[in-house]
Amino acid sequence: MNQKQNFLKGLFKENPILVSMLGLCPALAITDKFENALGMGLAVLFVLVMSNFLISLLRKIIPNEIRIPVFILVVATFVTIVDMVMAAFLQELHQTLGIFIPLIVVNCIILGRAEAFASKNDVVSSVIDGVGMAIGYTMIIGVIAFARELLGTGVITVWGDLSIDFNKIVGHDIPYFTSFFTSPAGAYIVLGVLFGIVAAVKSKKKVSEAK
Amino acid sequence: MKNLPKPIHYGLLLLIVGAILGGLLVLVNSFTSVIIAANEIREVEPKLQALAPECSRFEVATDQISDLPDYVSKVFFGYEEEAVTVVIYWTETPAYGNLVMKELIAIDVASNKILNVVITSSILTSHGKDADFVMYDNFFQNINVSTYANQSLDDYSKNDPEIISGATVSSLGVLQGVIIASMHYQNADWGF
Numbered sequence: 001m002n003q004k005q006n007f008l009k010g011l012f013k014e015n016p017i018l019v020s021m022l023g024l025c026p027a028l029a030i031t032d033k034f035e036n037a038l039g040m041g042l043a044v045l046f047v048l049v050m051s052n053f054l055i056s057l058l059r060k061i062i063p064n065e066i067r068i069p070v071f072i073l074v075v076a077t078f079v080t081i082v083d084m085v086m087a088a089f090l091q092e093l094h095q096t097l098g099i100f101i102p103l104i105v106v107n108c109i110i111l112g113r114a115e116a117f118a119s120k121n122d123v124v125s126s127v128i129d130g131v132g133m134a135i136g137y138t139m140i141i142g143v144i145a146f147a148r149e150l151l152g153t154g155v156i157t158v159w160g161d162l163s164i165d166f167n168k169i170v171g172h173d174i175p176y177f178t179s180f181f182t183s184p185a186g187a188y189i190v191l192g193v194l195f196g197i198v199a200a201v202k203s204k205k206k207v208s209e210a211k
Numbered sequence: 212m213k214n215l216p217k218p219i220h221y222g223l224l225l226l227i228v229g230a231i232l233g234g235l236l237v238l239v240n241s242f243t244s245v246i247i248a249a250n251e252i253r254e255v256e257p258k259l260q261a262l263a264p265e266c267s268r269f270e271v272a273t274d275q276i277s278d279l280p281d282y283v284s285k286v287f288f289g290y291e292e293e294a295v296t297v298v299i300y301w302t303e304t305p306a307y308g309n310l311v312m313k314e315l316i317a318i319d320v321a322s323n324k325i326l327n328v329v330i331t332s333s334i335l336t337s338h339g340k341d342a343d344f345v346m347y348d349n350f351f352q353n354i355n356v357s358t359y360a361n362q363s364l365d366d367y368s369k370n371d372p373e374i375i376s377g378a379t380v381s382s383l384g385v386l387q388g389v390i391i392a393s394m395h396y397q398n399a400d401w402g403f
Contacts, residue, residue, distance in 0.1 A: 058228070066221045070228055077232040081239050088246035 003128050010132030017140040018198045022108040026100045027141050028187040032152070035159050037145035039093040040100065041138025043086070047078045047104050049130040052118040056126035059119050071114045072105070079104045093159070109137060140194070147190045152182035251285065255301070255315065258329050262317040263289040263297040272298075280395050282388065289317070295403045296320050298396060301331070302388030312384035316392040318356055320403065323396075325351045325359075328389060351389060359386075359393035 001009075016022045023044075030036045051074050062070050083101050086094040094101065104110065113133055118126040149156055150166065154173070157163040167173050180186050215223070248271045252259075259269045266289035273285045282304050289297030300316045317326040328351045 062224065062228075063221060065217075066225060069225060073225075073228055073232055077236060080236055084239055084243040084247070088243040088250065091250050 003125065006125055007128050007132040010129065010134070010136040011139065012136070014133075015136045015140060016109045016112075016133055017137060018194060020109075020112070022112060023137060024191075026103070026107070027144060028184065028191060030097055030100050031141050031145035031148055031187055031190075032182040033096070034142065034145045034149050034156050035093070036096055037141040038138070038158065039086075039090065039097055041134065041141060043082045043097075043101060043104060044107070044109070044137055045131070045134035046082055047075065048110055048113060048134045049127055050078045051075045051110055051114055052126040052130035053123060055114045055118040056121060056123045062119075067115075067119060071111060071119075075110050075114065076105050109133060144187065144190050144194065148181045148186055151190075152179050152186060252287070255287075255331060258315055258331060259287060259289065259299060259317075262299060262315060262327050262329055265289075265291055266297055267291060269299070276399070278395075278399070280391050282391050283395065284313075295401075297326065298401070300388070300392035300395070302391060304384040304387040304391075312388065314385060314388045316351075316389055318392070318396050320401075323356050324353050325356060325389070325393070327352050328385065330385070356393040356396050359390045360397040362390055 010016070014020060017024065017027055026040055030040050051071070054074050055071060058070065058074075079102060082104070083094075086097075086101060113129060117129045121129070146156065154167045155163055155165045181190065251271055252269055256269065260266070263269075268290050270288050270290065271285060272288040273279065276286055279286070282302050283300055284303050285301040287299040287301070288295045289299060296319070298318045298320060300318075302312075302314055302316065304312045304314075313331045315329045315331055317328075318324070319326050327349060
């Protein structure tokens with residue numbers, strides 16, 4: 001597998017949410033706003049890239065028997081760093097994401113990539129794998145959040161200052177915007193639709209391959 | 212190191228990795244903690260200023276207190292020139308409907324009297340109103356801390372206290388914060 005394929009697999013073929021179905025709790029819980037999804041995506045990107053980097057670097061000196069405690073130490077350190085930096089510089093986002101930042105420690109995507117990839121591959125490949133997986137994750141939670149916020153409020157906000165109000169663009173409150181989509185049930189519906197689309201694409205591909 | 216027995220070898224490795232990562236955390240904490248403390252002050256500064264208008268600046272002093280009681284989340288010092296003149300407790304006590312009552316209790320160092328108490332969290336009462344609007348003004352003003360330091364919450368719970376209009380449980384939450392702060396203030400060795 002070349003580095004391009006290594007990067008792209010996280011976006012589509014092995015997407016952590018749509019294919020591996022990992023990290024679904026934050027994907028459902030914090031996607032009521034587009035800016036929350038971006039913030040969460042950035043946090044996961046930092047933790048995933050840094051932990052993949054360090055675990056790959058240490059892979060030859062860490063015995064197999066204690067690899068999991070070392071992975072947890074590494075991941076927990078980077079999650080704590082993200083938590084502290086966010087509390088210092090992105091206070092509002094830090095309060096909104098709340099418990100889901102410390103919970104990145106137990107996010108299966110991070111430990112999964114550490115165990116399945118970084119502990120067996122070189123540093124460059126591991127970093128590229130981390131970037132690809134994190135972008136794939138951010139892309140999907142971004143899509144979920146975009147759909148939920150748009151359908152739920154008619155407004156897309158990116159850290160308060162930059163916002164697109166579709167009600168203003170149309171000139172009146174659009175009646176079909178419903179707060180249902182910003183509720184947890186709305187998250188399940190949007191995620192279900194995405195899973196449905198992926199299943200449909202896969203099935204179409206299978207049929208065309210069979211022909 | 213590989214000649215060592217396995218448990219010791221593994222333990223040492225974990226210790227080394229933990230120490231390196233701990234050092235990294237200390238490094239990041241050394242610059243973020245200053246900013247976080249400043250953010251915390253900024254969040255409540257207007258209320259701190261309203262409680263102690265004579266103070267020119269406020270500092271988070273929580274780290275300087277070794278025996279921080281339960282329910283006290285932070286302690287601030289208010290300064291006039293370079294002297295600490297006001298100690299402000301930020302307490303978080305149980306309120307109505309499993310909510311948390313957050314309040315600032317300002318104590319004047321010179322007179323040992325409560326300057327005032329301000330509720331910093333909202334939507335605490337059974338009416339769903341902001342508690343700031345329904346708490347009786349200046350209920351605790353100019354009362355000596357010893358009045359509350361020697362009390363227990365049970366002394367008040369029988370008498371249905373009405374510190375917040377129509378909210379007995381939340382009123383007890385306010386009282387609990389004042390009692391805890393008064394008790395700690397009276398017993399602490401401040402050194403100023």
